[in-house]
Amino acid sequence: NNTSSPSSSSFSAKNNPSGTPSSAKLKGYPQCLTITVLGASGDLARKKTYPALFSLWKAGHVPFNTKILGYARSKLELDEFKGKIRLFLKDSSNEKIEHFLSICDYVQGEYSSIEEGPPCFSGLNEVIEQLEREVEVNWKENAFITPSTSAAENKKYKRVVGNRIFYLALPPVVYPSVCAEIKASAMSSTKGSWTRVVVEKPFGKDLESSEKLNQSLSALFSEEQLYRIDHYLGKELVQNLVVMRFANRFISPLWNRDNIANVQIIFKEPFGTEGRGGYFDDYGIIRDVIQNHLLQIMCLVAMEKPCSLSPDDIRDEKLKVLRCIAPVSTDNVVVGQYSTGPHGQPAYVDDPGVPENSMAPTFCTCVMYVKNERWDGVPFIIKAGKALNEAKCEIRVQFKDVPGDLFESRRVQGKQARNEFVVRLQPDPTIFMKMTVKEPGLDMNLAQSELELLYTTRYQRVAIPEAYERLILDCINGDQQHFVRRDELVAAWTIFTPLLKYIDAGGMKPYPYPYGSVGPYEANALRERVGHQTN
Ligand code: NDP
Ligand code: BG6
Numbered sequence: 274n275n276t277s278s279p280s281s282s283s284f285s286a287k288n289n290p291s292g293t294p295s296s297a298k299l300k301g302y303p304q305c306l307t308i309t310v311l312g313a314s315g316d317l318a319r320k321k322t323y324p325a326l327f328s329l330w331k332a333g334h335v336p337f338n339t340k341i342l343g344y345a346r347s348k349l350e351l352d353e354f355k356g357k358i359r360l361f362l363k364d365s366s367n368e369k370i371e372h373f374l375s376i377c378d379y380v381q382g383e384y385s386s387i388e389e390g391p392p393c394f395s396g397l398n399e400v401i402e403q404l405e406r407e408v409e410v411n412w413k414e415n416a417f418i419t420p421s422t423s424a425a426e427n428k429k430y431k432r433v434v435g436n437r438i439f440y441l442a443l444p445p446v447v448y449p450s451v452c453a454e455i456k457a458s459a460m461s462s463t464k465g466s467w468t469r470v471v472v473e474k475p476f477g478k479d480l481e482s483s484e485k486l487n488q489s490l491s492a493l494f495s496e497e498q499l500y501r502i503d504h505y506l507g508k509e510l511v512q513n514l515v516v517m518r519f520a521n522r523f524i525s526p527l528w529n530r531d532n533i534a535n536v537q538i539i540f541k542e543p544f545g546t547e548g549r550g551g552y553f554d555d556y557g558i559i560r561d562v563i564q565n566h567l568l569q570i571m572c573l574v575a576m577e578k579p580c581s582l583s584p585d586d587i588r589d590e591k592l593k594v595l596r597c598i599a600p601v602s603t604d605n606v607v608v609g610q611y612s613t614g615p616h617g618q619p620a621y622v623d624d625p626g627v628p629e630n631s632m633a634p635t636f637c638t639c640v641m642y643v644k645n646e647r648w649d650g651v652p653f654i655i656k657a658g659k660a661l662n663e664a665k666c667e668i669r670v671q672f673k674d675v676p677g678d679l680f681e682s683r684r685v686q687g688k689q690a691r692n693e694f695v696v697r698l699q700p701d702p703t704i705f706m707k708m709t710v711k712e713p714g715l716d717m718n719l720a721q722s723e724l725e726l727l728y729t730t731r732y733q734r735v736a737i738p739e740a741y742e743r744l745i746l747d748c749i750n751g752d753q754q755h756f757v758r759r760d761e762l763v764a765a766w767t768i769f770t771p772l773l774k775y776i777d778a779g780g781m782k783p784y785p786y787p788y789g790s791v792g793p794y795e796a797n798a799l800r801e802r803v804g805h806q807t808n
Pocket of ligand 1 (some may be wrong): 313314315317318345346347384442443444445446447473474475493570663
């Protein structure tokens with residue numbers, strides 16, 4: 274028994290208060306959307322996917338006639354499943370939460386068919402088709418079939434456009450079989466409808482495995498149907514990069530090797546792998562956040578102005594950046610692994626699932642260069658680590674020294690403080706510029722100060738959407754700008770695969786650093802060696 278029927282009430286126009294049916298009306302056919310979250314019993318689904326769907330639904334961004342189906346192997350009663358989801362839905366109104374949950378159902382089933390047995394997603398497909406039929410019936414009953422409707426018109430409305438999103442909140446090992454099952458049994462088949470498949474990182478472990486995965490997925494779906502999510506592309510200040518760079522006159526003339534000394538992209542988490550050690554040990558920090566999230570940010574910082582805002586024009590520019598980056602040289606890398614902390618915090622190897630002698634890096638600083646006319650010689654210093662002293666993710670663009678230093682004789686010690694342009698993604702999204710000013714007072718002393726745009730103060734009334742909200746909405750709307758294209762992925766893995774192979778083969782022993790520290794000292798030495806200056 275692969276699937277069980279959903280047991281909640283039927284779904285119709287009446288139980289979804291958000292959205293309006295107007296566009297569907299105008300097109301002349303009832304439309305509906307089924308979002309199936311595969312792996313709905315898991316961590317990502319509960320903590321990110323459902324809360325994002327809830328926020329979109331509350332704000333009326335989920336189309337009229339949307340149903341959300343959770344699918345997983347776990348045998349869960351519908352109420353039990355909803356109880357797990359409810360824990361992560363935040364709203365002052367319980368009624369709203371319950372209302373949202375009334376468009377959610379749960380289907381239990383496997384991820385691959387057994388030999389001789391029925392296709393494992395055929396049951397899921399039946400559930401979706403049933404929902405689509407209900408929309409059609411409802412539409413006819415409630416909206417269009419009135420006594421004055423002619424027989425011809427009645428006939429015209431006998432069709433539903435059933436769109437489908439499959440969100441794979443699953444470990445990548447099951448992607449190929451799940452995708453094959455979707456293709457075999459659960460694609461939307463109504464005229465004019467679409468099917469989209471959202472896949473989560475990691476997309477492979479290196480160039481070869483990623484391409485193998487890509488090949489198996491692209492044999493089933495077109496690139497337009499595949500949405501490779503990198504949730505950092507949904508963060509407010511990452512999305513702001515394109516606007517900031519290309520809508521401000523004062524930034525563009527400075528944004529090049531003539532003025533910029535180095536760019537740092539920093540990701541720091543104050544907690545360790547905590548229970549995810551099993552997954553993490555196979556991947557390490559480079560595959561976990563650098564090859565994807567931080568490299569994507571680097572592309573947006575470095576790319577040329579796209580010829581339009583169309584998703585492919587932007588992705589074409591990002592791809593050009595990736596193709597100008599040589600594979601990372603082992604001389605430009607420092608890796609670390611956290612050891613026990615001063616307050617009794619555990620070492621990485623204490624995490625369940627991590628072998629005692631693990632060499633997996635939980636910290637890495639690496640330096641890359643973009644070999645093109647704009648950036649030749651400018652180091653991009655990427656630093657990422659778990660179990661560090663703080664939570665922070667920021668981009669720091671450090672400018673070169675001012676030539677002909679007028680204030681040399683006034684400096685008691687050290688060099689000029691450099692200008693820095695900082696984009697802090699989290700916590701507390703902020704954009705600030707570090708400037709040298711005259712320290713107020715009778716003396717002519719210099720001081721570093723900030724021109725600062727703190728989002729929580731400036732945009733107090735605006736709730737900044739979660740990355741997943743934005744990206745799911747983009748997927749609903751068919752906008753692939755903030756999703757990773759296959760050729761970007763190939764180029765990204767090309768940059769890191771030789772280094773990863775070297776590390777996997779034991780070529781680089783991680784330096785230990787205490788839990789809660791700033792990371793290994795050697796990383797600071799590398800940063801200074803390539804020209805970063807601490808103000
Ligand atoms: P989980 O380990 O929680 O797995 C999700 C669900 O998949 C489980 O509840 C389980 O459901 C099913 N599952 C687990 N292992 C297997 C297996 N070996 N074979 C078949 N089914 C399995 O993963 P997450 O929810 O944490 O992550 C899902 C995906 O999202 C992964 O690709 C992950 O890398 C990615 N991701 C996760 C993030 C997070 O914050 N958690 C952040 C960014 C990306 P059941 O047994 O009921 O079928
Ligand atoms: C995930 C990584 O992709 O991103 C995690 O697998 C990391 O290890 C997480 O903690 C960070 O995301 P965020 O949005 O919390 O900064």
